[in-house]
Amino acid sequence: MEYGSQSFVAMFDAIARTMDENRDHLCALDGVIGDADHGIAMQQGFSAVKQAVDALDVATVTPTDVFNTAARVFLNAVGASSGPLYATALMRAGATLRGKTAASGHDLAALVPAMTRGIADRGKAAPGDKTMLDTWSSSSARVEAMLDAGAEPAAILAAAIEAAEAGAQSTIAMEARMGRAARLGARSVGNMDAGAASAAVLIKAMLGSFVA
Amino acid sequence: MAKTKKIINSGAAVVDEMVEGICLAHSDLVMALPDSPRSLVARHGPRPGKVGMVIGGGSGHEPSFLGFVGKGLADAAAVGNVFASPPPDPILACARAASKGAGVVFLYGNYAGDVMNFDMAAEMAAMEDIEVRTIVTTDDVASAPPDQKHKRRGVAGNFFVFKAAGAACDKMLPIDEVERIANLANSRTYTVGVGLSACSLPQTRVPNFQLGEDEMEIGLGIHGEPGVERGPLRTADAIVDDMIDRIFAEMKPARGDRVALLVNSLGGTPLMELYVMNRRVRQRLAEAGVEVHATWVGPYCTSLEAAGASVTLFHLDDELTGLLDRPADCAMFRA
Numbered sequence: 001m002e003y004g005s006q007s008f009v010a011m012f013d014a015i016a017r018t019m020d021e022n023r024d025h026l027c028a029l030d031g032v033i034g035d036a037d038h039g040i041a042m043q044q045g046f047s048a049v050k051q052a053v054d055a056l057d058v059a060t061v062t063p064t065d066v067f068n069t070a071a072r073v074f075l076n077a078v079g080a081s082s083g084p085l086y087a088t089a090l091m092r093a094g095a096t097l098r099g100k101t102a103a104s105g106h107d108l109a110a111l112v113p114a115m116t117r118g119i120a121d122r123g124k125a126a127p128g129d130k131t132m133l134d135t136w137s138s139s140s141a142r143v144e145a146m147l148d149a150g151a152e153p154a155a156i157l158a159a160a161i162e163a164a165e166a167g168a169q170s171t172i173a174m175e176a177r178m179g180r181a182a183r184l185g186a187r188s189v190g191n192m193d194a195g196a197a198s199a200a201v202l203i204k205a206m207l208g209s210f211v212a
Numbered sequence: 213m214a215k216t217k218k219i220i221n222s223g224a225a226v227v228d229e230m231v232e233g234i235c236l237a238h239s240d241l242v243m244a245l246p247d248s249p250r251s252l253v254a255r256h257g258p259r260p261g262k263v264g265m266v267i268g269g270g271s272g273h274e275p276s277f278l279g280f281v282g283k284g285l286a287d288a289a290a291v292g293n294v295f296a297s298p299p300p301d302p303i304l305a306c307a308r309a310a311s312k313g314a315g316v317v318f319l320y321g322n323y324a325g326d327v328m329n330f331d332m333a334a335e336m337a338a339m340e341d342i343e344v345r346t347i348v349t350t351d352d353v354a355s356a357p358p359d360q361k362h363k364r365r366g367v368a369g370n371f372f373v374f375k376a377a378g379a380a381c382d383k384m385l386p387i388d389e390v391e392r393i394a395n396l397a398n399s400r401t402y403t404v405g406v407g408l409s410a411c412s413l414p415q416t417r418v419p420n421f422q423l424g425e426d427e428m429e430i431g432l433g434i435h436g437e438p439g440v441e442r443g444p445l446r447t448a449d450a451i452v453d454d455m456i457d458r459i460f461a462e463m464k465p466a467r468g469d470r471v472a473l474l475v476n477s478l479g480g481t482p483l484m485e486l487y488v489m490n491r492r493v494r495q496r497l498a499e500a501g502v503e504v505h506a507t508w509v510g511p512y513c514t515s516l517e518a519a520g521a522s523v524t525l526f527h528l529d530d531e532l533t534g535l536l537d538r539p540a541d542c543a544m545f546r547a
Contacts, residue, residue, distance in 0.1 A: 027416050035435035036420030037295045037413055044224070044293070080270075080296035081325030084332055122328060179324045183355045183365065183433070183440060 001153075002102040003210060005058040008066040011209040016050035018205035019043045022198070030194035033181040038194040041078045042202075045086070048077035063103055067094025081179065082195065085119050085132065092118035105153025108210055109143050112160050112203070116140035123178070130174035130181065130188060132195035138167025139203055157207040168192060168200035215417040216517075223415035227271045227293055234278060238543035241282050248305035250291040250298060252278045256541075257287035257310070263381045263390045264288070264310025267319050267374055268303060269326055270295040272411075273434055276370060276513040277320075279544025285378035286319075286542075290333075294413055294516075295435045297325035303333035307342055315343035315387035319377055319394060321366025321434075322348040345387055347394040349373050351401040351524065353458050354431025354440050367434050368476040368513035369401035372526040372536070375547070379535035397532060402463050404455040405522030407432030407439055409480060411515050430454070432522075434478065434515045448485065452492035455523045460500065463527050467501030472526040472536055477511040480519035486510065493523055505533060512545075 019042045026039030052073040053066055061069075067090050075087035092114045097103055116136040125131045127138075142163035146156045169192070176188035179195070220226050231252065235244050245251040258264055267277045268290030278289040288306035292298035307316045318334060320326045327348065334344040350361055351369030366373075376397035380390045407429035410419040423429065428446070429439030446454075465471070473493060475486045486509050497504060505528055513522075528536070540547045 024416060024418075027413070027418070027420075031410075031418075031420035035295045035433075036416070036418075037293075037435075040223075040413065040415045041293070041296055076299045076301050078296065079292045079299040079325065079329050081323075081328060083297070083299050083325070084328040123324070180433070180435070182363070183431075185440070187440075 001105055003063075003108065004102040005056070005061050005063050005066050007210065008063050009053045009056065009058055011206055012046065012049050012053045012066070012070055014209035015202055015205045016046040018201055019046045019198075022201050026194050026198050029192055029197050032191045033176065033184055033188045034194060035180060037080070038082070038198060041080045041082050042198050045074045045078040045082065049073050062101060063097045064094040064100075067091065067097070081123070085123050088118040088122040089115035106147065108207065109147060109153055109156040109160065112136070112143045113140040125178045128174060129178040130171045130176040130193045130196070131178050132193070132199040134171050134174070134193070135164050135167035135196045135199035135203070138170065139164035154211060157211055161204045161207055164200040164203040168196040171196040216412040216419065218414055218417060220414050223413070223417075226414045227291065230271065230274075231278070231291055234543060241541065241543050242278075245305050245309060248302050250302040251288060251305040251309065252281050252291060253288045253306065253309045254281045254283060254286070256283040257281070258312050260312050261314050262312055262384055263314045263387045264307070264312060264316040265319065265378055265381045266290065266303065266306040266310050266316055268292065268298050268306065268330070269320050270297060270435070272516045273513050275511065275544035280371070280374055280542050282540060282542030282545075284382045284538060284540030284547070285374060285545065287381075294415070297323065297329045300329050300333040300336060303330055304336045307333060307337045307344060308340070311342045315345065317377060317381070317387065317390055317394065318344055318346045319370075319374055320348060321370055322350045322364060323366075343387065345391045347373070347377070347391060347398060349398050349401070351398065351403040352431070352433065353402050353404050353462060355433065358462055365433050367403050367405060368474060368522045369403040369524040369526070371474055371508070371512050372401050372472060372524065373397045375540065376532055376535040378540060379538040382538060393531070393535065397526070400527040400532065401524060402459040402527070403522050403524040404458050405432045405434075405439070405478070405520060406430055406451055406455070407478065407518060407520035408445065409519040411479065411518035413516075429520070432478070432520055434513055448488045449492045452489050452523065453496065456493065456496045459523070459525050463525060465500055465502045465527065468503065470503045470505045470528045470533065471497070472505050472528060473507045474512060474524040474526070475507070475509045476513055476522045476524065478518040478520035478522070479511060479514035480517045481521045483510065486521060489521060489523065506536065
């Protein structure tokens, strides 16, 4: 199966829909140990992305163009910390598809490790810091292991979604070491990190759009 | 849960409509850049040979940051969404507008999002041959222990750091000197805050945390985020005593030292309570033999409608005193 620019536009539409549905839940999570705006940032950002990619002429743009448009629009709609982190992730995703008019199923799986490295490079967090990186790195590790093992794309995407959710869950027990919640120290334990939660939602919507 | 009441048209439009209103009210002092409406620039600020000063941060802290744009203070402010750092583009537009050949300084509070966006803008400015130096403010004493000062948040004490740095720019000092002075001012600024009630974002209108009837947050930030600990609500004198104890433990004032004082409202706490606090602050300073050179009382760095207050002491020396006293003319601050 090959996925062209139209599939990636549909992918961003699916992400935007999911963020609309999850906005208040993510804000409530963020309110417990942060400033309650994370759901708004993700919803506003991907709603702007949806508008921009929907306006692209899918007959002439490449998947890389779709990702680069999304990165630029997300960054400028959001700012905050998720803006630079996801803009970098989306640019790295686009870079893996450079020169291609369509992606293979294995290419889709490889987006997850590329995006994870982008987030790690930009944000300087490490796994265990109670951030979105805990979700991304959990998902990425599973994808890389399965790619190495020669697994089928559909199985890898399903496992990536599952590992992302597990990564988000793992932040509940962690003490925050990055971002606003870090100032709370031990008080941050017992609550899921909002960025980790939205990352799981994002990965599910993103990869799920291809499985469906 | 009942939604909080706000006088807005829509949560999505609130920041742009606020900027529009500010530009109309203060058209003699500030303007939004036509091609970058979230970049507010001083009409009489930037001038040839002067180091440009760009500040910025999320909205919801008014009069911080955009109210401090004007001659003698910041040349430009980049305006973010509510409680969210501005993205790099409006920051870069501010840097271009403020750049008059002597370099540009970025000053903002120490938050992960602001650091990433301002750093990206600084890299973009460097590609256009604009030299940028960055100073992040870290005045919130409660937000990290003394050996991790670099992790602390910037809160209401921004005001003093901005004022000193803005005056240094206005004096036409070179960028090395402006950077030194801004860092000096930051290292001598100490803030402690308490929160009594949460705020609610215009987009959700839901309080972002719940406090018990007789509770307060100690060491609260300026985004309605919880403080470093929660405790029973105490009297104004007891709250101020705790704040001053925390500040003195680090500032270690000697008898005869001078400070500037800021008693700041987070938005919902009225002047009446701030002046009650100020009374106790002055008693404590008098006991310690610390002289107050200047006092500001009111909302300078807010957290929307949150109830709460902070006390900032700016530990003066002769150089900083001169810079603090220098005139400034901004939409929401004059000296």
